Amino acid sequence: MSSETAQERDGAPLTDKLLAGITQHLNQDHPEDLLACAKATAGFDWVEQVKITQLEATGITLEVSNSSKVQPLRLDFPTPAKGMLSLKRVVDVMVMESRTKLGWDPQTTKPAKAVGLSSHLYDYLISISLREPEPLAQLRQATAQLPSSGMQIAPDQGQFMALLIQLMGAKKVLEIGTFTGYSALCMALALPDDGTLITCDIEEKCREFGPPYWQAAGVADRIDLRIAPALDTLNALLANGQAGTFAFACIDADKVNPDSIALRNLNQTLQQDERIDLSLLASADGVALALKRGQVT
Secondary structure (H helix, E strand, O other), X not given: OOOOXXXXXXXXXXXXXXXXXXXXXXXXXXXXXHHHHHHHHHOOOOOOEEEEEEEEOOEEEEEEEOOOOEEEXXXXXXXXXXXXXXXXXXXXXXXXXXXXXXXXXXXXXXXXXXXXXXXXXXXXXXXXXXXXXXHHHHHHHHHOOOOOHHHOOOHHHHHHHHHHHHHHOOOEEEEEOOOOOHHHHHHHHHOOOOOEEEEEEXXXXXXXXXXXXXXXXXXXXXXXXXXXXXXXXXXXXXXXOOOOOOOEEEEOOOOOOHHHOHHHHXXXXXXXXXXXXXXXXXXXXXXXXXXXXXXXX
């Protein structure tokens, strides 16, 4: 019997602050998906621009417009969302069904490319640089079929992190946010035989999606999947004396939480922290690299 709690299943409660953060995220990063919802659901072929004016557990209110017309549009959810994760699921389904109805690619948003690169140039860079073992490529392709595939890291980003792990000679890696296990597999393949990667997520389905591919790649014994709120896992690691034992950490979770405006605050804090060397890369949806000073000789 599953011991999954309501918060683990549905996510954080939908506070006004959280809804405001998700609204900002959708308006900035998913305008094409919102456009698909307006066109497919209401049949508004004339719509050129869409933005969310109100997001609730029961539905979305949009402002749809073109050069000569502006009007509101209400889209009700089939069932009310009970938390952040359940809201994401219902929005993903709405977007996927809308895109499919219009004959568009059903993927909500493909993995982000480097900022400023055209699709043609990005595809060229991938074609001449990407080296994916077959299980890794298969896992990426399987992930691409999911409505939430936009959460997937870009393949060049995964390969870059793997190279960093090899350059550092890291043996112990921590990941916050497993999703389908693609990034975990990228990093585990870069670890030595006695290396360990602890990856954290709250979704039980992570137990089913990634592990068969980890097994096929021969690195399942290097990956320790922890299903629990990440803070609980981190506190348990600290209690077990594992502070300072990880050579590399990847944090890729909860980025639509407006307490994830937190990400902006984190970047500001990193920029001012004299204990680290820092580089922020325009790769995929952005990669902040922070290295504790004195760690490399």
